[in-house]
Amino acid sequence: MSLVIEKKGKDKQMNHNADRMNDTNKENNKVVFHTQDLNLWYNSTQALKSINLPIYEKKVTAIIGPSGCGKSTYLKTLNRMVELVQGVKTSGTITYRYKNILDRSFKVEELRTNVGMVFQKPNPFPKSIYENIAYGPKIHGIKNKKILDQIVEKSLRGAYIWDEVKDRLKENAYGLSGGQQQRLCIARCLAIEPDVILMDEPTSALDPKSTLKVEELIQELKKDYSIVIVTHNMQQAARISDYTAFLLNGELVEFSDTNTLFSTPKDKRTEDYITGRFG
Amino acid sequence: MVAREQFELELEEVKNKVILLAQKAKKQLNDSVTALYQADIKAAEEVIDADKELDKIDLDINETSILLIARQQPVASDLRKLIVAIRTASDLERMADNAKNIARSTLHLGEKHDLTIHPALDEMREVAIRMIDLAIESYREADISLAKKLSELDDLIDGMYANVLKELLEETATNPQKIQLIMQMAFSGRYIERFGDHLTNIAENIMYLVKGQSLDLNE
Numbered sequence: 483m484s485l486v487i488e489k490k491g492k493d494k495q496m497n498h499n500a501d502r503m504n505d506t507n508k509e510n511n512k513v514v515f516h517t518q519d520l521n522l523w524y525n526s527t528q529a530l531k532s533i534n535l536p537i538y539e540k541k542v543t544a545i546i547g548p549s550g551c552g553k554s555t556y557l558k559t560l561n562r563m564v565e566l567v568q569g570v571k572t573s574g575t576i577t578y579r580y581k582n583i584l585d586r587s588f589k590v591e592e593l594r595t596n597v598g599m600v601f602q603k604p605n606p607f608p609k610s611i612y613e614n615i616a617y618g619p620k621i622h623g624i625k626n627k628k629i630l631d632q633i634v635e636k637s638l639r640g641a642y643i644w645d646e647v648k649d650r651l652k653e654n655a656y657g658l659s660g661g662q663q664q665r666l667c668i669a670r671c672l673a674i675e676p677d678v679i680l681m682d683e684p685t686s687a688l689d690p691k692s693t694l695k696v697e698e699l700i701q702e703l704k705k706d707y708s709i710v711i712v713t714h715n716m717q718q719a720a721r722i723s724d725y726t727a728f729l730l731n732g733e734l735v736e737f738s739d740t741n742t743l744f745s746t747p748k749d750k751r752t753e754d755y756i757t758g759r760f761g
Numbered sequence: 762m763v764a765r766e767q768f769e770l771e772l773e774e775v776k777n778k779v780i781l782l783a784q785k786a787k788k789q790l791n792d793s794v795t796a797l798y799q800a801d802i803k804a805a806e807e808v809i810d811a812d813k814e815l816d817k818i819d820l821d822i823n824e825t826s827i828l829l830i831a832r833q834q835p836v837a838s839d840l841r842k843l844i845v846a847i848r849t850a851s852d853l854e855r856m857a858d859n860a861k862n863i864a865r866s867t868l869h870l871g872e873k874h875d876l877t878i879h880p881a882l883d884e885m886r887e888v889a890i891r892m893i894d895l896a897i898e899s900y901r902e903a904d905i906s907l908a909k910k911l912s913e914l915d916d917l918i919d920g921m922y923a924n925v926l927k928e929l930l931e932e933t934a935t936n937p938q939k940i941q942l943i944m945q946m947a948f949s950g951r952y953i954e955r956f957g958d959h960l961t962n963i964a965e966n967i968m969y970l971v972k973g974q975s976l977d978l979n980e
Binding site: 716717720744745746747753756757758759 | 765768834835836837838839840973974
C-alpha cells in the first residue's frame with residue numbers, strides 16, 4: 483500500500499515557501515531534506531509524531547533513541563522504503579531539494595537514485611566484487627566496459643576498500659570480511675552517485691576495528707555527501723556526527739549540533755538518555 | 762529501577778572525597794593560623810606532615826575520575842561532575858599547600874620571636890573558613906546562589922589583605938631590624954588571601970557543573 487498524503491494542497495504550498503526561507507541555518511548550512519509536521523502510522527499505531535527536522539548538506543546527522551522510538555522508521559521515510567510496510571499512512575511533508583517526496587506525483591525511482599542506503603547487516607549480492615558495484619550503473623543503462631571499470635574503481639576507492647580488493651575483483655563478495663563487506667556495500671551505494679546516504683546502524687554487526695574504519699570513511703564521505711545515520715551507539719553519534727536528533731516514542735525531543743546535545747542538552751529526557759539513565 | 766546504579770554510587774563516592782578534602786583543607790588552614798599566633802612549632806610541623814595525606818586524596822580523586830571517564834564514557838552532566846571533581850580537588854590541594862606555607866612561616870619565625878601577629882590575619886582566616894563552608898554546601902547541593910556569594914567574600918579578603926600589607930609595610934619602616942620577621946607575617950597574609958582565589962575558582966567550577974558554561978568570577 484502506498485503512502486497516503488493527508489496534507490491539503492494549500493498547506494503544502496505554505497510549507498514549501500517556509501522551507502525555501504529556512505533553507506539555511508545560522509551557520510549557512512544548506513538543507514537537503516526538510517521534514518515538517520510529519521506523522522506516520524502503522525495501521526492504528528502512531529510511530530512518528532509531528533516531526534520537524536532539517537537534514538543539512540554535506541553534514542552527518544545522527545538519529546538516536548531507544549528501540550522502538552521511530553528512528554529507523556524516520557530513516558526509511560526519507561527514501562520512502564517505509565511504504566513497503568503494509569498499512570502505512572503519513573501526514574505532513576518531507577521536501578527533498580524543495581520537492582515534497584511524500585507527494586503522489588513524486589517519482590520514487592528519482593528519489594532512490596539520489597538517496598542511497600546502507601543497512602545494519604552487510605548485504606552484498608552473491609556475485610563478484612566487481613559485479614556488486616557495476617550492478618546499479620548497469621541497471622541505469624551504462625553498458626560501456628571502460629566506463630563501468632572506472633565507476634568500479636572510483637567507488638571502491640571512495641569507500642577506502644580499493645587497495646584491499648583490487649587484485650581480486652572477480653572473486654565472490656561473500657569471501658570478504660564483515661567490515662570489508664560493509665564498505666563494499668557503501669561503495670555499491672556510491673556507484674550510483676547519490677546525493678544523500680542513509681545508514682541504518684551500519685556498524686552494529688562489525689568488530690571494533692572495522693567499526694572505526696567505517697567511521698573514518700563516514701568522515702571522508704561527508705566532504706561529498708550528506709549522511710543520515712541511525713545508531714544505537716551514542717559514543718559513535720558523538721564521535722562522527724555534526725548534528726544529532728533524539729527521538730523518543732515517535733517524538734523528536736531535541737535536535738541540535740552534536741557538541742551541544744552531548745554536553746549541555748536542553749531537555750531532561752535527552753540528558754537522561756545520553757547519560758544512560760534509561761533506554 | 763535507576764539504570765547505572767553502580768556508576769551513580771561511584772560518582773557519589775568521588776563527590777564525598779572532594780568534600781572530605783575540603784574539610785581537611787579547612788582544618789589545615791585553621792591549625793596553621795593557630796600555630797602562627799601561638800608560635801607553636803610542633804603544631805606547625807603537624808600541619809606540614811598532614812599535607813601529605815591531602816595530596817594523596819587529591820591524587821585518588823584524579824585517578825578515580827580518570828578511570829570512570831575511561832570505563833563509563835560519561836557525557837553531559839555526568840562528565841561535568843567528574844571534570845569539576847578533578848578541578849576542585851586541584852584547587853583544594855593548592856589551598857592546603859598555602860596552609861603548609863603558613864606553617865613554614867611559623868617555623869621561620871621560631872618560638873621566641875617578640876612579634877605580635879596582626880589581628881587581621883585571624884579575621885581573614887574566619888572569612889576564608891566561612892568561604893570553605895559555603896563552598897562545601899554549594900558543591901554538595903549544586904547551589905549556584907551560594908557560589909555567587911563566594912566571589913563577594915573573596916573581595917572582602919582581598920580588601921583585608923591590602924590593608925594588612927599596608928600596615929605591615931609601615932611597620933617595616935619603623936622596625937627595619939625586624940623586616941625578615943614582618944615579611945613572614947605578610948607572606949602568611951598572602952597565603953590566606955590565596956585561599957579566597959582558589960575558593961572563587963571552586964565557585965566557578967560549581968557554576969560550570971550546574972550550568973554547563975564557564976564563567977570568570979575573578980573579573
